[in-house]
Amino acid sequence: MSSSLFQERRVYSKRLVWALLLAGLILLADWRFTQLSYARQAVSATLAPVRWVASVPGSVSDWASRSMVSRSALIEENAQLRAQLFVLERRSQQMISLEIENRRLRQLLNATEVLDDRFISAELIGVDPDPFTHHVILNRGTRDNVYVGQPVIDAHGLIGQVIEVDPFTSRVLLIGDANHAVPVQVNRNGVRTTVSGTGDLSELSLMFVPETADIEEGDLLVTSGLGGRFPMGYPVAEVTRVERQPGAQFSEVRARPLAELDRTRHVLLVDTQNNDRGRRGDTQGE
Amino acid sequence: MEIPKANNLWVPYATLIFAFLLGTFVLPGWMVYVAPEWVLLVLIYWVLAIPYRFGIFSALFIGLVVDVHRGLPLGLNGLAFAVVAFSALALHQRIRIYPPVQQAGMVLLLVGIYLLLKQTLRSMMGIGVGPGVLYLAPALSSALLWPVIYLTLRSLRIRYRVR
Numbered sequence: 001m002s003s004s005l006f007q008e009r010r011v012y013s014k015r016l017v018w019a020l021l022l023a024g025l026i027l028l029a030d031w032r033f034t035q036l037s038y039a040r041q042a043v044s045a046t047l048a049p050v051r052w053v054a055s056v057p058g059s060v061s062d063w064a065s066r067s068m069v070s071r072s073a074l075i076e077e078n079a080q081l082r083a084q085l086f087v088l089e090r091r092s093q094q095m096i097s098l099e100i101e102n103r104r105l106r107q108l109l110n111a112t113e114v115l116d117d118r119f120i121s122a123e124l125i126g127v128d129p130d131p132f133t134h135h136v137i138l139n140r141g142t143r144d145n146v147y148v149g150q151p152v153i154d155a156h157g158l159i160g161q162v163i164e165v166d167p168f169t170s171r172v173l174l175i176g177d178a179n180h181a182v183p184v185q186v187n188r189n190g191v192r193t194t195v196s197g198t199g200d201l202s203e204l205s206l207m208f209v210p211e212t213a214d215i216e217e218g219d220l221l222v223t224s225g226l227g228g229r230f231p232m233g234y235p236v237a238e239v240t241r242v243e244r245q246p247g248a249q250f251s252e253v254r255a256r257p258l259a260e261l262d263r264t265r266h267v268l269l270v271d272t273q274n275n276d277r278g279r280r281g282d283t284q285g286e
Numbered sequence: 287m288e289i290p291k292a293n294n295l296w297v298p299y300a301t302l303i304f305a306f307l308l309g310t311f312v313l314p315g316w317m318v319y320v321a322p323e324w325v326l327l328v329l330i331y332w333v334l335a336i337p338y339r340f341g342i343f344s345a346l347f348i349g350l351v352v353d354v355h356r357g358l359p360l361g362l363n364g365l366a367f368a369v370v371a372f373s374a375l376a377l378h379q380r381i382r383i384y385p386p387v388q389q390a391g392m393v394l395l396l397v398g399i400y401l402l403l404k405q406t407l408r409s410m411m412g413i414g415v416g417p418g419v420l421y422l423a424p425a426l427s428s429a430l431l432w433p434v435i436y437l438t439l440r441s442l443r444i445r446y447r448v449r
Contacts, residue, residue, distance in 0.1 A: 012375045016372040019372075020369070026361035027362060027407075030361060036360055040360060129309060132414035
């Protein structure tokens, strides 16, 4: 085959047109329809080893720092944990009786029963390197009954929700991402609002708060359960700044997320789908 | 031009996988903004070196894999990679004879094209957009790294007679 430079270039142009058409179609199909999600899951599952290898250095340094702690530091930590446990146990002593009392009162009020949520523990195995989005990768996937839309929490509050799963891993969108919003209510008085991310993991903003709304600095915001995605009552953020501008339609309210979005390594996936009582026996949680 | 018999094609694939791994690590602090586009750089090298093996469609495919890996809409990187591969192909005979430093200038342009396209698509689809032209920063770091990548990959290609 002997071809001149110009012929070669014509071939390239033709190929480019086809490639662009194909890419455009795929882009449109993935954006608007869901048929491609299986192909995506399959490719993602084959990429799992790459993710595991990439998480090795972190695990090794974790292991090293864990196995090289001095005895005195361990003893100190142990004492601290004991003290903490003591406090928590004291708080939970009356929990059982309060729970039953609460259930009885709700029955008297004919209110629907609040169900216990089940949890799956998960570990963070990767952080997306994209500086303009906030995604993390967890080591649980469809194999562990993780589903898209599942809420994720840590010991202090809400972290985010699952946006993509493959058999072995799942991708979580953090509440600090500029594309994320959570329906919440003020714990003190039940004022409902929505908290959205700002792109900065240490600051959230409250959307469309009327000038007259009763929100103060230091208020605790908990999930309201509206929208049906997040279960009710998980702490999300604490209000840090309220700015009311006379004449403006909405006041500007900022909040600090309670969960350690940029530090946490161990998280819990809340199972809200499989917790109705009839099906309670079939699904296993950890 | 006669297309030579395939030889040791695992080398390009291995380097691409290695680039994938490098791209997975999150750099500390402000360095996340200048993280080089490892996969794209390695891809550009192989397109320039063996254009009869790595072309527009291989770039499209690799881009799709990157999309899955990064959790982006499928085809976003695919499309941008294909355009970069086309530009690299169209210029490969010229770029090949440049010294590495001058090549770095071309790489700056190629990666810049990629970043512009990616950013345009991202903002069209409403995916996290950063402030100002900060998204172009990886083009600089990629160009600075190019001579190192070029010399490394070239020595690999020569040693294993990749064709």
